[in-house]
Amino acid sequence: MSGLMISLQDAVVQGVLWGIMVLGVYITYKLLDIADLTVDGSFALGGCVCAVMVLVFKMDPWIALLIAGIAGMAAGAITGLLHTVFEIPAILAGILTQIGLWSINLRIMGGKSNVPLLKTDTIVSKFIDATGINKQAGALMIGVGFAVVMIVLLYWFFGTEIGSAMRATGNNEAMVRALGVNTNWTKLLALTISNGLVGISGGLVCQSQKYADIGMGTGAIVIGLAAIVIGEVLMGKLRSFGSKLASAVVGAVIYFVIRAVVLRMGMNANDMKLLSAAIVAVALCVPVVIRKWRLKAAYTEGGE
């Protein structure tokens, strides 16, 4: 039983840290209506950059995290430029950046596919040393702290003039242009901010698990979509923008809790990606099936 508790605690911590990435996915997927596949690459990029900065350049883990975020933003900006200036469809632009990042990430890690951070300080270890609480609680507090700060920042930003224009871009691009906003710029900015969050999330996950891995971002976009879908199902009734952002993070926590439970029930870890894909696929299919069924059911013979 205590084994289950520990793995559930781990899952909650992981969920919150990955939740920062889900906030990034929320911006592109929910606000701009773009499924941005850069995420898989920029998440690993954040992790790799963070690990190398701490291990090789002996940087402070906070600064390493900041650089991970900037690296993520650069990746997002490349996808943004491909999509806006060169008019490559968003999905393809994301795939191109993602594939390119695989090689770049390997180069950053000096050709190795895995960089461990066994004896170096991390944000979590520093926080634990400073406060004297246990590792689990420390990691959780850092994660929750980050999530809250990011949600507040995003809530503020999307209420500003630029942020409102960005939300409207996802709603009705032609209208936004007619009102004097360069929609290429808002889309580029959204992809940049989104992947910045993803990079930070990659850096946080790297520091909490104490290694970076070339494959750590694989399937991240699907996890992000699954978390958003779960969050919507659980908290879809809440209408305010802040609670929608919070529901993305809660969705991520639930996702990792589900994952921990099914793994403890004996599911092969390699099957987890199939489960994630199935969750997203089902969530996208259900509304369509319901709509079609209702259309059919609405028919009565003879016009009664």
Next chain:
Amino acid sequence: MLDIKNVKKTFNINTINEKKALNGINLHLNEGDFVTVIGGNGAGKSTTLNMIAGVYPIDSGKIEIDGVNISRFPEYKRAKYIGRVFQDPMMGTAAGMEIQENMALAYRRGKERGLAWGIKQNEKSFYQEALKKLGLGLENRMTNKVGLLSGGQRQALTLLMATLQKPQILLLDEHTAALDPKTAKKVLEITEEIVDEQNLTTLMITHNMKDAIQIGNRLIMMHEGRIIFDISGEEKKNLEVEDLLRKFEEASGEEFSNDRMILAN
């Protein structure tokens, strides 16, 4: 005010679908001109408005507003001078955002957008007053999503949004064509009120010849990418629908066989 000099536009140039949309348009609008634009399908009415708004670049010629040559400005930069209402009621508003958020976006048309709050408290009462004038009860629904409104309400709101900041030119592209007759009449009334109140320079495309004659101080008729008839003042007021049909035959050498225009009488 608006000066269009010898503007030409050909779509799909050098392909089998090549279409000369504008064949050298010349048009000068004085401040406060309210011009109705009529003509058959493919005459170049919408293209003219889209060229002014910058939806596509022109091939040659020059477009000036208040002496500023905007011919090569991208669409979003021209927005500073131009208010627009489209034929499709869905096109002018953001459905997923609140009425007041939509208005706040429109209120900042052509202005630098920064990190200031997107809708200030003191703007709200201004929006409420403006909505009240529409007489549609929208002033009590400012935090409703625009997606909940009917087509007519959305069109009226778009019109209001286009004129929150006085535009140098107001472009109305058949903005009542998708509405039922009663709603269309109401939106037209609102249009005349707003244009009159702010003394706006306006180009309005319509397929209803009676409206074209009754509304505004000037009327132009287009055919095959040219302006073939331009009439204003008393002369315009005394026009009859039959005169327009005859004029069309004279100028184009063809019979006016556009069902939509004849039925719209």
